[in-house]
Amino acid sequence: MPAPHDPMAEIKASFFHECEELLDVLQDGLMAMQNGEEDSETINVIFRAVHSIKGGAGAFGLDGLVRFSHRFETVLDALRAGTLAPSADVLRTLLSATDHLADIVELSRDDAPLPETDTLAICDAIDQLIGDPAPKTTHQSDIDFEPEKITLNLDPSDPPKDQAHVPDTTSKIRHFRITFQPFAELFETGNEPAVLLRHLHALGHASTSCDLSDLPPFEKLVPDIPHLRWDITLETQADLAEVQSVFEFVEGLCHLNIELESVSSADPTPAHQSEPPQYRNDTAAPSRPTTGRQVKPGRPTPPVQKPVVRVELDRVERLVNLVGELVINQAMLSQSLDQSGLSPHSDAMHGVEEFQRLTRDIQDSVMMIRAQPVKALFQRMSRIVREASGALGKDVRLRMLGECCEVDKTVIERLADPLTHLIRNAIDHGLEDPATRCAAGKPAQGTITLSAAHRSGRVHIEVGDDGAGIDRPRVRQRAIEKQVIAADAVLSDSDIDALLFLPGFSTAPAVSDLSGRGVGMDVVRTEIQALGGRVSIQSAPGRGTTFSISLPLTLAVLDGMVISVADETLVLPISLVIETLTLTAPDVSLLRPGCHVVRARDGFFPLIDLGHHLGYRPLIETFEGGIVLLVALADGTSAALLIDDIVDQRQVVIKGLDDRFFRAPGIAAATILGDGHIALILDPSDFVSGAFDTPRVPHTAPAPQGEPA
C-alpha cells in the first residue's frame, strides 16, 4: 500500500481492539440465542460480527484469521438463511468456535503461530452442523477476487454523467436562479460582467435584474470598482456544469450562487466559499472543474461516533497521583485552619469547606476514568463456564446481571482469578449432575448467576448457583477430621460455611482437575482481601450457594483507622478490624512466656504488642486497660493488636513505597496525613501469621458485624 507505515499500524491496532468488541457482541448474541432470542436481528448481529472480523482480517492479510472466520461465517449464514436451526448443540458449537476465534485473534495480534489442529477440530465440528461443507460460490469468490466481475455485473465503466440517477441531461428545461456580484478585482483581471451575462443569455431564456443598492452617489463613485449585483433567472436545457462554465474565468473574483430551482434532478450549486458544498459537480466535475476554489469545503464533518479518547494509562496514573496530592493538601489546609482559631462562619472556613467538596468531586471523577464496566470480565467468565461445564458433562447456563457496573481497572484485572475459581467451584461442587437435578425436581440445566451492583460506595459481585447448597454436615465432619474444630463445637450455619475459607480445606471427595488444584477458597479470600474486599457465603440446602464479594471502588484510596503506637502514627485498613476492645485482666492469658492470648468472641486471639513488634519499644508489662483491635486476616487467621490509641477514622490516599525500600514486614504502603506527617499503612498479615502459631479458632471472620462502615 502506498500509505505511510504508521497510520496503518495504528489502524491495525485499532482493528484488534475492535475485534475484541466484536467478539463480545458475538458472544452476547449467541448467549441471547441460548436464552431463546432467535429473532433475525440477533442472528444478523452475530453474523455481522464474524463478517466484520473477516473483512478487517482480509485487509491486513491475516490469512489464518480470514480462513477460520470464513468457515465460521458459513455456518452463521446457514443459520441466517434458516437452513440450520439454532439448537442447543449448534449454539454450543458456535460458542466454542467463538472461543477459538478469540484465540486466533489474539494469536494473530501477537504474530504467533496459529493452532492448526485445534482449528481443524473446530472446523470439523462446524462442518458437521451444516452437513454439506461445500461453501457457496460467493464465498469462494470472497477469497479469489475477480476484477472483471465489477464490469460484468454492473457495467459501471460508463461514465457517470449518464447514470440513471442523472436522467437525461438534454431534454428537460431547467430553471436556475443565479446571483452574481463581482469583487473589485474582477475588472482588474480584464473580465467584463456584460460578456458573462451575454453568455448566460446564449444558453437559453434569461431574465436579469440589477441590484443598484450598493451604488454610491455619483461624486463618490470609483469607476474601476464594480458596485452592481445581478439576479438572473435562467431557463435552459443546459445542465449545471454548463452554466457554471460561463463563470469559469471569474471564479474567486465574485460572489456566485447558482441554484437549480426546478425540473428534474435538483442539483443546487456551489456558492461562496463559506457555503456547504452541494451536488453540482457530483459526476460531471471531472470534465469541468470550473468553480473549484469556491466549492472548496470547510472541514469534513466528523464521523458520528461516541466520543472516546484513548489515553495512555500512565497519564491517568499521573492524574490519580496528583489528585492524591490534592486530597492530602486539602486535608492539611483544613487542619491548619481548624487550629488557627478562625470562626467556623468565617469566609475562609466556608471556602475550605467548598474546597473540600470540590476535592472530593475531583477525586471521584478521576477515579471514574480508571473505572471500566465489568462486562469484559464477565465475558471471560462465560468462557470458563463453557469449558468447565463441558469438562464435567454438566449442562450449565450463565446468567449475567449488571455487566455495565463500573469498577477500577486494577480491581477488574485482579478479580479474574478469584472469579474463575469461584465459578469452577460452583460448577464442580455446587451444581449437581443432571440426573440428580431431575430427581430433585429441578431443571437439568444448572444456572450460574454472575451479578454486579453498586451499593453504598462499594461494588458487590456475586457468584451464585442453583445447586444443592453447602453440605454442612459434611463440612463439619471434615473440619473435625482435620482437627480444625472440636467434635462437640457448637457452630452456626455461617460458622460452618466460613470453614470453607480455611487453608487446605476441601470437601470434595476426590480432588478434581478442575477446581481442586491445590488452591482452595482460602486463596480466593486472600485475593479478594488483597483488593480491600470481603467475601461471604449464603447457602440454602437444595437451593444453591451464593458467594458475595464486596469491593472498594478504587485501590487508590483506603478507609483507614489511624492509630498511635509508641508515639508513632500508623494506619490500619479498617476492613480488617472486626472489633475494638479495652482489655481487662481476665481477658488476657499467658500461653507461654512472651506469648499471650486474648479471650474474645468465643475464642482466643494471639496478642501482638504492635509497639514491640515493630521495634518501637520493649514489650510492655501490663496489658490491663490497653486497647486492642481484633483483626481478621486474609488467610483466615486473626489476632488482637495492642495499640496505644485510636486517633481517627478516615480515608487515606495510598502512596506506594518506592522499590528502593526493602520490603519491610508488616508495612504495606504509606500515606500523608492531614498534618503533613507520613504514616505507614500496616499489613498485619506478615506479623500475625509469623507471631506464633495461630490458634485454630472458629471465627466468623469476614462477617460484617464488628466492622465500622
Add this chain to the structure above:
Amino acid sequence: MSLRDQLQIMVVDDMSTSRGLLTQALDSFGIRNVSSAENGKAALALLAKKPVHLVISDYNMPEMDGLHLLQHLRSGEKTKGVGFILITSQAEQKIIDHGKKLGMNNFIKKPFEVTQLKICIEAVVGRL
C-alpha cells in the same frame, strides 16, 4: 484545481477499522475531504446537513444497510444525485442486481486492493 481536491466523499461502515482503512486509502489518492458514518441512518442524518459528492458504503450494517441507504438517498430531493459505491464481500448477483435497480454507481468486493478502489471510484467520478 483538480478533482481530488474538490471531491467530497463519505465513507459508511459500521467497523471503524474499515472506515479508517478507506479514509487512509482515499488519503493516498489525495482525497482529503472525507467524512464518515457508522451506518445508513447516521449517514443520512449527516448528509442532510452536509452533502457530499460520493458515498462509499458497506453493505451489511446495523440500523440501516447499504442498499437501504442508497434507496433513501435516491428518494431524497437533496441527495438523489449523489454517487454511490457499494462495498460488499457478499457479492451476490441478487444484491448487485438490487443495487443496480436502485441506482448504484459501482460496487467493489471485499477485500480489495487500493488500486482497485481507485479504479472503482474513477469509474464513477472520472480521473482523479
